[in-house]
Amino acid sequence: MTLRGRLTAAFLAVVLGPVLLGAFFVAGTMSQVGHQRAVERLELAANAARTSVGALCRQLHGAADTIAVTADPAHRAAAVRQLVGRGVAAAIAITDPAGRPVLTSPEQPVPQWLDCAATGPATGGAQALGVRVELRDGTGTVTGSVIALQPVDPGFVARLSGVTGAAVTLLTDTAGPPTAAQTTEADDGRDEVLATAAGLRGDGIAEAGNGRYVRRVGPDAEQPLPLVLSVPGDAAQGRSAVLIGAVLLAALLAVLAARALARSTTRPLDDLAYAVELVAQGDLTARVPVSSGDEIGRLAATFNRMTRETQSYVQALTGSRDQLRGHLAVLGDMLASTHDLPGILRVILRSALAATGAQAGLVLLVDPGSGTLVGQCGEGLQGRWPHPADPTEAQASLRDPRAIRVPIGVGVIGRVAATGEPRRGRVGPDRPLSRQEPACETYVAVPFTAPGVATGFVAPAPRSASGALAPKPTVLGVLVLYDRLGSDEFADEDLHTLGTFAGHAAVAVENVRVHEEVQRLSLTDPLTGLWNYRYLKESLHREVERASRFGRMLSVLVLDLDRFKEVNDTYGHAAGDVVLAAFAGRVRGEIREVDLAFRQGGEEFVVLLPETDAPGAAVVAERLGAAIRDTPIPVQPHSVGGVTPAGPALIAVTVSIGIAVFPDHAGTGQEVLDAADDALYAAKSAGRDTYRMAVRAPRADGPVPPTAPAGPGTGRPEPVAPRAVEETAATSSGASSVPRPPRSGRGG
Structure with missing residues (x-):
């Protein structure tokens, strides 16, 4: 009886089992x-x-x-x-x-x-x-x-x-x-x-x-x-x-019959299993005796031929493996010691091309904001855009790989990024290229992820608002090679080799991102998320230089929460932190994207308004004052005498603001900041919950123009006689109309 006949009999025995189980289910169903x-x-x-x-x-x-x-x-x-x-x-x-x-x-x-x-x-x-x-x-x-x-x-x-x-x-x-x-x-x-x-x-x-x-x-x-x-x-x-x-x-009868059939079927396979175990342990000299001409006999002959060919492959691979290990060690050291991401990716791509014999290659990174893959570096891409959507796309991609943008989930590269699953093969109707991808006949593409995260298909990726597939959160980019020399298609070994280079690329990308994140954290305030005092100095110097170079204005607002010490004393420092964080969020919500907000220290904040004159700064100050004044901030007060209040407290907060404009009120960054700080003192002395404009710097040809105070509690300037634009801004101040209080009293 041939192996096919024995397997057929075994299949019939196995089918009998579900039938009997169905009868058992019927009996249980009757009882149920x-x-x-x-x-x-x-x-x-x-x-x-x-x-x-x-x-x-x-x-x-x-x-x-x-x-x-x-x-x-x-x-x-x-x-x-x-x-x-x-x-x-x-x-x-x-x-x-x-x-x-x-x-x-x-x-x-x-x-x-x-x-x-x-x-x-x-x-x-x-x-x-x-x-x-x-x-x-x-x-x-x-x-x-x-x-x-x-x-x-x-x-x-x-x-x-x-x-x-x-x-x-x-x-x-x-x-x-x-x-x-x-x-x-x-x-x-x-x-x-x-x-x-x-x-x-x-x-x-x-x-x-x-x-x-x-x-x-x-x-x-x-x-x-x-x-x-x-x-x-x-x-x-x-x-x-x-x-x-x-x-x-x-x-019981079905089990006995299946066991007898399995025994007669598996006995000829014992020798083959023993030989396979020897090969798995590294003994490539193991051979299986061929005792019949049926399917198992042909399988044994094929196994013997496979072991002989494997011996020759192993000898060739052993030499190339040692050479590749040396190159990878040097490459790994370089990746761990530099933050030049474009240079690292270029070295990785060239090493991958040399290791696999591919004619062209491309490295792309995921841009989470747009849901696309953006090219970083490429080799051998000339002439691979025969029908671009835009005639200038091919030339642009040759000049700058960043012009290559492939939506997630579109084409071969987009599907690799969306699923996190490596792919290799030949381009055809079942695997078409998108118009954004270089033309090719064969390809191999692997994703690279954050270090320590394995890739693999888990579920269909969701679609973004634009309709494109969103990438898996762990996928950082894709390494893709095209048209291997001297071979029809890329092999599985190329997938493993390319996976090694993709791992190095992931380490490089992660190192650069960690470095950038550390730099960002060193320049931000951990409580409010605003820029800190260190970055304020750098930004003020840079914005003053830019305004001076292009003949523009720069407005500086210094903001201080009124009576903030009473909030800490009444509700606790934890509630005070909540108030500061909420205040920072409202400031961010009222300024433009180009404006910069900083926490200078304690309850004092600074806002830089590029290309904004005095009237514009006054409008922003009014808007900020209203945003803080109109909506109390809910906080959980601290316990008093061991008793914690049942619900949150609503804290009504106001802010005093001092305004100074470069170059109207000062000629350097530090001077305009000091002028805004002096105007803040004037706002505090005027009753708080208001703003004051700084006094214009004295001119060589005349005295300081007069100013009129802003209404306390409203942040709105009193009407004055019309002048030039600069003089109207100065009219909104009142910083010179009140004496400056001592510096120790500014916390209120």
């Missing part, structure tokens, strides 16, 4: 269906019981309300007789505030009854259901109560059983073991039903030993009676047992 039917019957019975008891309670409540709204005692007696006579309630009693009977129906109320409004455990065995309604006079004073009752007797329980379609047992006490007060359960099954009910909690359902399904209902808000409901189970257990036995027997 019987159980589900019992559960559904109990659910319907429980709902019917709640509905019936609830309707009775509402009927009793209506009777009690009818008596309670009848003011005349004589009419009350008639109403009691009428309601009892109609069967609305079995008994009705009217009591005084002390609970003594004042009026009772002919059918005396039972001494022990259960209130329909009760939701707790029932104890002592209730003889009736009842409703109590208070009697009140015209002033709202309680003058007694009305009690309407309905006995809970065997007839009631029998009627409830008929309504629910299940056997009903009324318990005497829910605090201890279940004890039947009234029941329609058969005598021979009552004890098993009660024993099963003792182990139930809530709406749980259990099967008793006599085959009945049991459920406890109440007491709860819908009905106050402690009940046990039971229904008979399905009687198909005998058929299920026979079916299960047949399934087990058939499964």
Whole structure:
């Protein structure tokens, strides 16, 4: 029998297994269906019981309300007789505030009854259901109560059983073991039903030993009676047992047959497995004896030929491996010691081209903002754009690789970036190139990720707002080579080699990004995220030089939170940090993208407004003051005396602002900053929550022009006589109209 015949027989044996399992499933399904039917019957019975008891309670409540709204005692007696006579309630009693009977129906109320409004455990065995309604006079004073009752007797329980379609047992006490007060359960099954009910909690359902399904209902808000409901189970257990036995027997026979077939099939493969194990341990001299001409015999012959060829390949690869290790060691040292990213990527690309024999190559990095791959460096790309969308694209890409932009998910390169999965192959209808990619016949492309993160396809990448696929978060870029020399296609070994170079590229990109991040952190304030004082000095010097070179203006705003020390003293320094961070966020939201915001220290901030004159700076100051003043900042205050307030506090904050303009008020960066600082003192002295414009630097041909103060608390300048633009800006100041307070008082 050939291997194909043996495998066919084994397949038939394996198919028999699922068939038998299906039979087993049918048996289980039959049992489950019987159980589900019992559960559904109990659910319907429980709902019917709640509905019936609830309707009775509402009927009793209506009777009690009818008596309670009848003011005349004589009419009350008639109403009691009428309601009892109609069967609305079995008994009705009217009591005084002390609970003594004042009026009772002919059918005396039972001494022990259960209130329909009760939701707790029932104890002592209730003889009736009842409703109590208070009697009140015209002033709202309680003058007694009305009690309407309905006995809970065997007839009631029998009627409830008929309504629910299940056997009903009324318990005497829910605090201890279940004890039947009234029941329609058969005598021979009552004890098993009660024993099963003792182990139930809530709406749980259990099967008793006599085959009945049991459920406890109440007491709860819908009905106050402690009940046990039971229904008979399905009687198909005998058929299920026979079916299960047949399934087990058939499964056993199938296992025995499959084992015998597997043994006859695998015996010829033992020799081959042993030889493969030797080869896996490095012994390429292992050979398999060829004892037959069937499929296994041909497999053994092919294995022997493979080991001989592998020996020759290993000898050739061993020499090239040592040479490649030396080059990679030198390359790795260079990558770890420099931050010249373009130079590093260029070296990596050239090394990859030399190692694989490719004719051309390209390195691209992901631009998360635009969702595209941007070229960084390329080799051998001349003439590879036969039909660009724009005739200038090909020449632009040759001059500057950054002109190459491939959307994520588009073309071969875009799909590699989107999935994080390396690719190699030949261009064809199933793997088309995008118009942004260089033309080629064969390619190999690998992604490179952040160090320590493995690549691999995990899920289809989401699409960005522009419709392009968004890259996996860990993918940094793609290394792609085109058209290998002397070979039709790139091999799997080229994927592994290119993966090594991609790993070095990832290290280089990550090193440069870490370096840039460290530089950024050294120039920003950690609390507010604004630029720090160090970067303020550099930026002020640079912006003043630019304004001077191009004949432009530069406005400087110095901002200080009013009475910030009181915030720290009242709410704690943690709340003060929240206020500073929120203040910084509002400042960022009110300035342009070209404007720069800094935290100079403490609660003092600086804003640089390039190409902005004095009136424009005043508008910005008004806008900043309104943004801070109009919306209090929510903070969580610190605990006082060990007690933490329940909710956040709203802190109303205002800001004082000093404005100076280069070159109107000073001639250097430090001088214009000092002038704005002096104007800030003037704003503080003028009552805070305002701004002041700095005094213009004295001219050689005349005195300082007059200024008018801004309105305190509004940040709006007082009207003055019109002058030139510079003089109008100065009119908004008032910095010279008040004496400068001592420097120690500026914190308020």
